Amino acid sequence: MKAAKASMAQITPAEWQALSNRRVLFGHQSVGQNILEGIESLAAHAGVKLPVTKLQEPGSANGGGIIHFFVGQNEDPASKLKDFAKTLEEDKTKAADIALVKFCYIDFKENSNAKALAEQYSSTLDRLSQQFPNTHFVAVTAPLTVVQTGPKAWIKRLLGRTPSGLADNLRRREFNDLIRTHYGQSGRLFDLAKIESQDSGSYEYENRPIEVLSPSFTYDDGHLNDQGKKVVATQLLKYLASLSLKN
Template sequence: MRRVLLGAAVVAALGAVVLVRFWGPREPEPSPDTAAETVSESELTAAAGERVFLGHMSIGWNLLDGMQRLYADKGVPEPEVVQVEAGDSPPDLAAGQGVVVHAEIGTNGDPLGKIANFDATMRAGMAEAVDVALVKLCYTDVTAKTDVDAVFAAYRDTMDALERDFPQVRFLHTTVPLTAAPSGIKQHLKVVVRGDDNAARERYNALVREAYGGDDLFDIAAAEGTAADGTRTASLATGWADGDRQHLNHAGSAMLAARFLDVLTQTEDG
């Protein structure tokens, strides 16, 4: 009997160790920060001459931080960055002055509200002040419970109307950011109970890619899902992920900024 009890105690102790070890997510190991090697001084200079409006939330801050560091690393003067409130009149800009105007737009978890907010901001005068505009939805805006078709329909109808009414503006289209794949028992259980949020995001992203593929597509999800070694997954590569497995670390921020600059300096003619 003693041996049975001792064996049960050993098994319980080992089980507890395993549970503690694998219950929570593993800490992401960052990828090397080599994004500055992928952009040229001429590309940075060209991008700095554009007038851009960016409607965003949290990952947008990662993008802006990455842009700032790329310009600093290459020693190229960066464009002025001006934050405004969504719906405000655009700032006064000197003729020929490049600028990134940005606003925290809408409320996380309400993609239809964000799309409407972006539309209102553009129609309040921003469209007359900028050359390029984009709205970036957040990973919180598309989850397993989201009506993906309804969100995309609202986005498509809004952007089609903006492109019709403001043909002088180049509207860029974005995919929804991803989060890192589940790590640890707890996160896997959440997926079982709540559903696969990244799968819903990629359903939305597939609609965006089909409708807007080409030089005007800023494919955030593809950039985030491609690891430094080129491996592609339908989740945020852990090498780009911050500790919360949702936002971007320094290397990921710079990588995403480099991809944005690629899109910004591309035209349909070349």
């Protein structure tokens, strides 16, 4: 399976070295924490030291590695953008080389305005890029959830209701496609949704294709299990190292 192959990708010594020499700021919530746990597991297995520290913890203001913090409030994506910008503007990171902020799957509902969210997200990153020209800002597509299947989904359809994971994943797809269009050609995009949806099968809602989280990557239909953590963490580290190697 493609997912299994991705999980076996190796971080090279040169990539580990590049990562250790760069300060990466990561604003996230629970799925981001899953990814960080995957990063720590990969580093431990490789026998390398890649500091992963919470913002304002002792040592977070010095040296390279990943500095992270829980950004804003879930189900309030605007608060995440505001908190991320405030953290940078107050110079709490002491000049990050690379900065990322990620929405959570729970920030998207059936009635979410994906276009407005994408505009807010991209305008915030673009403004910060101008304010902090020495920091490489990276956009991240929104994480996904699985689509409900089995007897419960069948009963919902029988009652004229929509199984969970269809409508909200459509909103995420709309957001993600706008972010891909805005940042894809620049190289300033980590496509989390593309990684999460590998081997998940083909789904449509309202005659439109959607991406869904691969069931093999999750333990609760949204958060990442050990396999999902390692697959996503590997791809994120390789991506960040490629940015570091260019700078």
